[in-house]
Amino acid sequence: MTVNSSQGLASQKSAGRARLLSPAQRRQIRKFLLALAYLSPSLLIFLAFVFIPLVRSFILSTQLTDPLGRSVAFVGLTQYQRLWANPQFLNSLQRTLLFVIYTVPTTLVAALGLALLGNLRLRNISLFRMIFSLTIAVSAATASLIFLYLFHPALGMFNYLLSLLGLQSVPWLTDVRTALPSVALVTVWLQLGLNTVILLAGMQGIPEELYESAMIDGASGGAKFLHITLPLLSPTIFFLLVVDLLAAFQAFTQFHVLTKGGPINSTNVLVFSIYREFYFNGQYAYAAAQSIVLFAIMLIVTIVQFGVIERRVVYE
Amino acid sequence: MSTGISQNRTSQSRNQGTRRRWRPLLRDSLLYLLLTLVAVIVIFPLWSALTISLLDDQQVASYPPLLAPTSLQLTNFVRALEQAPLLRYLFNSIVQSSLVMLGQLVTASLAAYAFAFIDFKGRNVMFLVFLSTLMIPWEATIIPNYLTVRSLGWTDSYMGLTIPFVATAFGTFLLRQFFRTIPGELQDAATIDGCGSLRFLTAIVLPLARPALGTLAVYSFLQTYNQYLWPLLITNDQQMRTVQIGITLLQDEERFAFNTVMAGVVLVLLPTFILFIVGNRQLIRGLTAGAVKG
Numbered sequence: 001m002t003v004n005s006s007q008g009l010a011s012q013k014s015a016g017r018a019r020l021l022s023p024a025q026r027r028q029i030r031k032f033l034l035a036l037a038y039l040s041p042s043l044l045i046f047l048a049f050v051f052i053p054l055v056r057s058f059i060l061s062t063q064l065t066d067p068l069g070r071s072v073a074f075v076g077l078t079q080y081q082r083l084w085a086n087p088q089f090l091n092s093l094q095r096t097l098l099f100v101i102y103t104v105p106t107t108l109v110a111a112l113g114l115a116l117l118g119n120l121r122l123r124n125i126s127l128f129r130m131i132f133s134l135t136i137a138v139s140a141a142t143a144s145l146i147f148l149y150l151f152h153p154a155l156g157m158f159n160y161l162l163s164l165l166g167l168q169s170v171p172w173l174t175d176v177r178t179a180l181p182s183v184a185l186v187t188v189w190l191q192l193g194l195n196t197v198i199l200l201a202g203m204q205g206i207p208e209e210l211y212e213s214a215m216i217d218g219a220s221g222g223a224k225f226l227h228i229t230l231p232l233l234s235p236t237i238f239f240l241l242v243v244d245l246l247a248a249f250q251a252f253t254q255f256h257v258l259t260k261g262g263p264i265n266s267t268n269v270l271v272f273s274i275y276r277e278f279y280f281n282g283q284y285a286y287a288a289a290q291s292i293v294l295f296a297i298m299l300i301v302t303i304v305q306f307g308v309i310e311r312r313v314v315y316e
Numbered sequence: 317m318s319t320g321i322s323q324n325r326t327s328q329s330r331n332q333g334t335r336r337r338w339r340p341l342l343r344d345s346l347l348y349l350l351l352t353l354v355a356v357i358v359i360f361p362l363w364s365a366l367t368i369s370l371l372d373d374q375q376v377a378s379y380p381p382l383l384a385p386t387s388l389q390l391t392n393f394v395r396a397l398e399q400a401p402l403l404r405y406l407f408n409s410i411v412q413s414s415l416v417m418l419g420q421l422v423t424a425s426l427a428a429y430a431f432a433f434i435d436f437k438g439r440n441v442m443f444l445v446f447l448s449t450l451m452i453p454w455e456a457t458i459i460p461n462y463l464t465v466r467s468l469g470w471t472d473s474y475m476g477l478t479i480p481f482v483a484t485a486f487g488t489f490l491l492r493q494f495f496r497t498i499p500g501e502l503q504d505a506a507t508i509d510g511c512g513s514l515r516f517l518t519a520i521v522l523p524l525a526r527p528a529l530g531t532l533a534v535y536s537f538l539q540t541y542n543q544y545l546w547p548l549l550i551t552n553d554q555q556m557r558t559v560q561i562g563i564t565l566l567q568d569e570e571r572f573a574f575n576t577v578m579a580g581v582v583l584v585l586l587p588t589f590i591l592f593i594v595g596n597r598q599l600i601r602g603l604t605a606g607a608v609k610g
Contacts, residue, residue, distance in 0.1 A: 031436045034513065038430035039442060041423040045483035050449045053457035053464070060459060069463050114358070117351055122344060130596070131355045134362065137592035139542035141560040142581045145567055146365045149574050157364055160380050189361065250453055253544040257564050271455050271545075278459050279549060288459050295456035302451055 054295070060288035067282035079289035089290065091265055092273040095180060099269055100248040102184035103191070107244055108237065110188060111195030116225070118196065119203045129200060135193030140253035147186045148173075148258060173259055176266040183254050183267055190254075191247065195240055202236030203229065242305055249298055270294050362585075369393070369579040376575040392579035396566070401554060402580055405562030410587070412477045412547075412558060413540040419482030420536045421529060427488040429517050432495035433503055446485040454546075462549050472556040477547060481540060487532045494528035495521060534595035538588060559584050 021029070061079050063071040083089045118129040135143070150157045151172040159169040172182045206229065214224050252271040255261060261268035261276065268276075270290060278287035368376060369392050370385035396402050430436070431443065461480060470476030498521060506516045522529065547558040557565070563580050566572050592599075 028437060031434055032438065035430040035434040035436040038426045042427040042483040042488065045423065046449050049461055049480040050452055050457060053460035054452055056460035057457055114354065117354060120347060122347060128351050128355055131359055134359065137588040138585065139560055141544050141564055142584055145563065145577060145581050146361045148567065149368060150361060150364060155377065155379060155381060157381050192358065250455055274455060284459055291456045291459060295453060298453050299451060
């Protein structure tokens with residue numbers, strides 16, 4: 001409907017300017033308006049919920065706000081100065097980076113292992129592939145609830161299994177030292193499915209002849225992995241690195257369900273801190289400043305990745 | 317180098333007579349053992365959830381914990397459905413996810429059509445505009461979005477749960493990639509037949525793009541169904557809670573033991589597992605097409 005009417009509008013407009021414009025120019029304007037009509041539903045949503053809010057986030061971070069989120073005064077970069085002076089925010093930053101370091105490499109290596117196993121030429125291998133990719137269908141909330149039980153200090157399965165092996169029980173979510181690694185464990189498990197699936201697809205895209213000629217040359221399994229699989233898989237691994245990094249920086253659900261930022265802020269990552277500051281403490285401007293910092297970090301990470309790492313990636 | 321390898325091969329073939337029979341068998345058995353071990357580890361949390369959901373109140377509080385259910389009693393499922401408004405939560409989530417899915421299919425089809433079939437000035441700029449939305453984390457805009465939705469009176473409503481998500485750059489790129497495989501002559505022929513651009517899109521392009529549309533449908537449904545932070549912020553009314561929030565509320569209530577919570581978890585996972593089994597191949601093929609090509 002909208003498309004038809006704006007098409008009509010376009011031809012009317014160009015008819016009015018018929019004498020001034022050449023037929024080629026008229027065609028170009030008509031094409032542009034037609035394209036704009038097709039793009040407009042998406043553009044409107046992006047404008048309303050992505051671009052304008054991003055600008056508003058930045059403006060909000062330069063304000064002083066009342067508990068309802070209304071601006072009271074312009075304070076420039078004061079909120080950012082408050083952030084850098086606040087040990088709790090610096091702690092959040094450190095916790096977020098640690099979480100990224102715990103989760104991203106682990107996920108990639110584990111998924112690479114699963115994908116190599118799933119890529120074996122064996123009967124019924126598709127069943128195993130399906131199991132390895134199963135966590136794609138699991139939400140962060142349900143995964144967290146399941147692990148909440150597994151981590152349970154007294155009745156939980158993990159400590160029971162440790163005791164069967166003759167090992168000491170671990171305080172998991174209740175200790176400052178183990179809480180963040182525990183949440184990371186849930187996250188790795190959760191991300192395994194997607195990572196494995198994409199790596200498997202990448203492996204299946206590697207031409208069979210390469211392995212055959214390597215076999216004729218007498219290459220070992222390890223050599224084939226290092227010299228064929230890994231280089232040809234590097235675009236896929238790079239893609240997953242971007243996806244996993246962004247997901248780790250944005251993780252929230254696991255923290256909300258499992259630890260609520262505790263114990264003693266040891267799992268108070270950046271997104272959780274943003275949520276707590278604006279939703280509970282009504283510190284809208286202060287939280288907005290944190291969200292701009294998050295945006296800046298993610299932007300830098302993405303730019304660094306595309307600028308530095310991608311150059312080392314082998315594309316066919 | 318080459319002589320070394322050929323020597324190696326002759327010595328190998330000498331032994332092959334005796335090895336040929338048992339060696340592959342042993343190798344395969346060991347690999348299956350490894351595969352099974354890894355599969356058990358990966359699936360263990362889900363198995364535990366299923367086990368606990370089938371335990372009675374005494375069993376769930378006993379130590380050591382049981383590794384498998386002893387009977388197939390569904391009391392916990394009945395309890396989760398009757399004592400908590402789990403069905404209402406499920407209904408809300410399915411409505412939200414379906415609406416977002418439909419909205420994304422429409423907006424992404426339209427936008428992808430413009431990128432794939434209309435040769436307009438500023439196409440690259442528009443493409444960058446779309447691309448940049450992927451670089452802006454939702455969390456960076458969440459406070460203004462929350463304020464907007466609140467001022468529109470959209471909290472506790474399907475509007476607030478769906479409208480912010482009905483456009484997708486990722487989906488647009490996915491469909492555009494697919495649309496570009498449709499030969500341009502088809503468009504020329506359609507234009508000669510007096511077929512308008514919208515007709516061409518709905519009558520020819522979309523039916524051909526069914527696999528890509530399927531991928532996007534499964535993907536956006538899963539994404540929306542599993543949302544957490546946004547519904548947590550904008551729904552307070554129990555009638556409007558989505559299922560991911562609802563299920564964690566179950567955990568917070570003291571009166572529910574782990575077995576009831578896990579029964580709820582199993583129920584919540586059910587729709588996505590069905591979707592995974594039905595749409596798995598479709599989803600993977602579509603998602604990896606872009607990723608693998610880089």
